[in-house]
Amino acid sequence: MILTSILSFFGCKKQPEKSNEEIEMDKHFEEWNNRKIYKVLTSEILESISDDNLEQTIFDNIYEIIGDDYRNELADIQKLSKGQQAFWSTWVLEGEVNNGGFNQFYFNPSGQYSDMAEFGFKTIGAEKHADLTTNANKIYAENKERLAEFDDGTMESFSESYKDNPLNKLDTEFYELGDLESISELRIKYIREHISEFTTE
Structure with missing residues (x-):
């Protein structure tokens, strides 16, 4: 009894079992964290990668x-192929x-990609x-x-910038567009059809 109390006090008490959802989340996180990152991409490598993992x-x-090199990021991206850009x-x-929302896009350094996007x-x-x-x-x-x-x-x-912001109305349009055309599917399709624009041999 005394030993049990001591172990509990020092954090040795048995931890509650994780739910299936938590286990699945841990699994996905571990897989993402241990994913293979290619410094060089060949057409053979790209063709071997599933659609699920292609964009990442x-x-x-x-x-x-x-x-x-965040200060020169835009200039560096502009040196890449049309497909990569x-x-x-x-x-x-x-x-x-x-x-x-769009307000955050323009508020952050990401806004520098507005024309390119x-x-x-x-x-x-x-x-x-x-x-x-x-x-x-516009x-x-x-x-x-x-x-x-x-x-x-x-x-x-930043929070105040959302008040009476004319960009807000575009956010809902953007979210609803996902049902009409999937950006992810179109990116993957483009990559598959223009492999040479994404090889870095």
């Missing part, structure tokens, strides 16, 4: 190429908008997303000076 493989490879810019825009969506055949991004770029340009007033590095100002 391309992203990792581009990141290996450009590294952590389309992939990177649309991936970045999609992630930012899904996380915090517009062209990138056209490149992969996501015409509806291209049109929406064109509209978003609205942002018209409101850039006003929105810049909130860019003081604080979360409070």
